[in-house]
Amino acid sequence: METSSLSLKSAIDNLFAHHDLSLMKVRGQSYDGASNMKGEFNGLKTLIMNENESAYYVHCFAHQLQLALVAVARKHVDIADFFNIISTLMNVMGASCKRKDMIRQKQAKKVAKGIKSGLIETGKGLNQELSLKRAGDTRWGSHYRSLLNLAALFSYVVEVLEVVSCDATDSSKKVQARGLLRYLQSFGFVFNL
Template sequence: MDPFLKRKSPSTDETDLDDLSYDPFLNTSIDASRYLLRQGLPFCGHDETRDSSNQGNFLELLKYTSEQNEAVNKVILQNAPGNNQMVSHIIQKDIVNCFSEEVVNSIIQEIDNDVFALLVDESADCSKKEQMAIVFRFVDKHGIVKERFVGLVHVKETSSSSLKSGIDSLFAKYSLSLKKVRGQCYDGAGNMRGKLNGLRTLISRESSSAYYVHCFAHQLQLVVVAVAKKHLEVENFFDKIFVLVNVVVASCKRKDKMKEIHWDTIEKGVSSGEIKTGKGLNQESSLPRPGNTR
């Protein structure tokens, strides 16, 4: 084990707790992080003070683990040294980043230095930061086509040069080469598909075998939208849907009434056998505002 994971006792007068290794603290935090990541649950709580009734998923899971395991309870949280509890936000982020690195490295090992395709799209997150999502598409050693999400890269702007710089930094980090890229798949935006200075052109200059393909899902979406707008009945239908959603969402009473009608319809359908039941079916959902993509 890494010697830095061992806690050194400066004197023999200290308690036995100071002679313990970091293993119980670190392993418990790692197990809690693994569970929350697998379930897609948030780590932090609104109030993580000691007197809070709910300190968030991470700390509450640690407390539950300590209650079920007496050996763990003796060395974590309040029973651990004040500077060695392994529960700070910095520690949580470090553990999550380690999991992320392991996942990406496993994907690269699965590619096994073979050729692959590059799928890229950019979008702003809820904090208004522009991010670029990167996906690898490849054929594994068993002949199965796979698509693996590699990560998000923060970009200051969505120009083709900025996106190319972000891809270069990711490839350099994991010792990948653009020479291995055999396909590029983006949407139809000018910064992506531009023949002069688009992202596909910048990558093609370094890898002539990286052929560009306009995302078929995006093409289908554009075709459906264009065809729908040519029909007056369809256009009027979606206009009414847009007005209906605005009217319903603006009032809590209207939303509750619509949910009651929806559940009455589901109950009648289930009783008559027209609607199937099962895990993940017939869940309650909100009304998203209509758009070209939905």
Template structure:
């Protein structure tokens, strides 16, 4: 008797009564040869398979985002950053120490509040395309750890081995650019809305009618952001850049890409590039 069948029998569940099955799309679950979906449907053909709503949304969002050149550039920086800092226990310890120092300084001048659950230790973990919320959490931590990350990259860029030294300098050059900060805040806002949707979709009591309503609500929020959120986003990006001593370009000046050739971008003003080309996504 197959293992999954034994488990059903153990809990007094009859396979003949199965009408539906739902989980993520991993090969060991939905595989056409030996996946759990196939094994169950061989015995119970009427058991419809439903791909987890939240998992589907995660895969779609990541796939669509990576097809966009600017988003792909952002994710590539994430990967390079994690390769420089995340692969070493020593560097992760340095990041924690730097974070603690910045938190202490912020508390001293009253920039942040203290209390239960606040100012938790953060880290950098590699996001996964099948783990919902991992890209959102990674991006959120990078924004919150920005000054500490810069400290570590500067240290590696000065005192690391030859290979790591140049990698750190290249990553730091991209991080300390208005392009990166703009894209990071834009994606953080978008992924924040979709993350709320996913949390709702993963509730056990969720039904398809309510799920579609939640999807429509999220689409409306994103559309409203697209129509009315430019000034708010630009203010956040400008404030963050000024705080961390990153040059804010004049919106009337011609756009000069950071870390990429001008051959791959349209010749336009900064305002047109960031607002029309990226925020509205017309290109």
């Protein structure tokens, strides 16, 4: 999808025309701080205000809160360390198709066993495959989803790290896996998670 200010303005014009709305009645607009949105000369804010000076711009409060939350989390040493270690864990687990497949197979076996025993319901949207995903810096929700998936797959992650710590041919990978295992099984990790 094209996200230039001109294409976004065109999409808004089309939406307003489709619903018989007038841009002249808009009294406010709010976006994140990207240049295509609030740019002084060619941003969407400016294009709309050129047509309607009463469509005042306010930086999106949710985005401001997001930026403040990330800044505060980075200033807290334990939480910053926690997310750095989570990032390392995502690198270790995501760097190998074999490791990703091990987690996927373990999860599939558990779901199949749960369905067979009647402990897990089946239906549309249920029992979706989970994976470990790297969190994005600009959306705190991605940190949350990443941590939820880690918590759901925790026992599998530990099992895979145990395999790597014993069977890896590269000694640095063994050391890294052992360090991650120690951290994941610590009170500090559980508390921060």
